[in-house]
Amino acid sequence: ETGVTQSPTHLIKTRGQQVTLRCSSQSGHNTVSWYQQALGQGPQFIFQYYREEENGRGNFPPRFSGLQFPNYSSELNVNALELDDSALYLCASSSLQGASYGYTFGSGTRLTVV
């Protein structure tokens, strides 16, 4: 059983640029959630995808967008990067049928905006 894989692990971008982060979910999981974690804070919910449809969104502007593919992998896109977007971006896969098992997190992508 494979875990959750995220790429890249680290990324440095310039303010105003666009970035795409990728996530492969755990085998058997059909739901992917994206979180932003600033240093010293808990993960903040960005959005969730279930069967290729957005299934809820947190308090993030529209320049944060996502996709989920038929194999349940997912992308997070951020346009017009701002300095405050610097954070650890976590992808978490889960199964709605197995909600009591919680999320399986990937190791995250550390994004630095300069």
Next chain:
Amino acid sequence: GQNIDQPTEMTATEGAIVQINCTYQTSGFNGLFWYQQHAGEAPTFLSYNVLDGLEEKGRFSSFLSRSKGYSYLLLKELQMKDSASYLCAVTSNAGKSTFGDGTTLTVKP
């Protein structure tokens, strides 16, 4: 919306017992999770409570009182490797989890 409070930092001695509290206010509740996060790593699942009471899993136990909006994580026989951040997360009816800011636990010899 959901609001979750937990202490920022705690310190305990190796071999001791520590209790990390979490209080929450939520508009929809479908369970409470505890995760462990070591510095620079992803959170890992520790426990899940959906009914009132105590769930025990080895050295770790978690308690829930839904009427009080309260949970705690109890760590027994502390080891140095237990030094980490402990995240309380409340899950809504739609299956989305809201996290607290975490409690950084330092275990000293």
